[in-house]
Amino acid sequence: MTTPPVSPSAAPTAPLISLTWTDHVTGRQGHLVVDRLVRGVASGGLRMRAGCTLDEVTGLARVMTMKEALHFDADDTDARCIPLGGAKGGIDCDPCDPEAYGILVRYLRAVRPYIENVWTMGEDLGLTQDLVDRAAAEAGLISTVQAVYPLLDDETAARRRLADAFAVEVDGIGLDELVGGCGVAESALAALDRAGVPYREATASVQGLGTMGGATARFLARAGLKVVAVADIKGTIANPAGLDVEALLAARDGYGTVDRRALRDADRELPAEAWLAQDAEILVPAAVSYTIDATNQTRIRSRWIVEAANMPVLPEAEALLAARGITVLPDVVVNSGTNAWWWWTLFGDIGADADEAFGRTRRSMRSLIDLMLARAEADDCTPRAAAHAIVADRLPVMAERFGWYR
Structure with missing residues (x-):
């Protein structure tokens, strides 16, 4: 590629x-x-x-x-x-x-x-x-x-709209925490759909149960996937039969660390990096940058890596993963939902409503994933290279229309 x-x-x-x-x-x-x-x-x-x-x-x-x-x-x-x-x-x-x-x-x-x-x-x-x-x-x-x-056309109305959106909660979690994970999950679902993999036959492993990782795990589980492992600062929690994601989310502290007293008998506590080596179609690094390197990528058995965190896969690791047939869906697309939601809400393209936010996020992310993967196939390149090529097409249009400074 x-x-x-x-x-x-x-x-x-x-x-x-x-x-x-x-x-x-x-x-x-x-x-x-x-x-x-x-x-x-x-x-x-x-x-x-x-x-x-x-x-x-x-x-x-x-x-x-x-x-x-x-x-x-x-x-x-x-x-x-x-x-x-x-x-x-x-x-x-x-x-x-x-x-x-x-x-x-x-x-x-x-x-x-x-x-x-x-x-x-x-x-x-x-x-x-x-x-x-x-x-x-x-x-x-x-x-x-x-x-x-x-x-903004109406600053007062826009500020009120954004404040109202941040006040929205869904099942006890703020809308602002959920939209990013909704976008990450939809990216994974779009990849599964293109490959013809039914959701209920797919599994996922998630690193990080904070804002992005927790929301991603919730949306994947609600779509029908089994979340078989999650990792926090204390280590990995795994269950091949599927974790109770809602119970783990309810047992988090403010830093995304799960109270181990919430684990079920079949849930296992494993070392910190065990999330990498799980038998899971979808691997979601959702915590820190530079997580997957040329050494530990050899442990990965997943079909897709969906970058919820910023820059979690190092370039040399991505090249080695691609050679093994493992596709990385890049952060620049996958985790862009939160940023987009802010501006859709502030500028008034959507209101302070969860269904409207999730619907717009899902449509936008699915369109971007489909465009990126189609470009990757057409150009025989990685999805990241395809995303960069799409940006290269769009930035000159933006510069001509809006300029750099005005």
């Missing part, structure tokens, strides 16, 4: 803005990268994890540019939601560290001018939206998405 190059005219070779902040209290560092501006604004979340680097944030910002382009339909003239550029923030700190919240507040104060003017952001790995919103208010910000307000 070949990897088509991205046209130099399609994306800048370097980010427009790249900065590193050092906390004067603890010495810890945070980063902000704006890869590209569209209509003067860029979108992307803020993550917090020990070891977060500028290179990591730079790569994630470029992925955000791609996600925005993938959800841009130049022919949909009725859509109110028009794409933005890509950005990302990252703080090198364990979110469980007692100093973490203070560092978060000081970081937001330091980058406040960017949030006010060009960077719209929300939660990412290690942070919840409630925590980000609380810290943002303490840092003197009106909202973490206030940079986009000048682009």
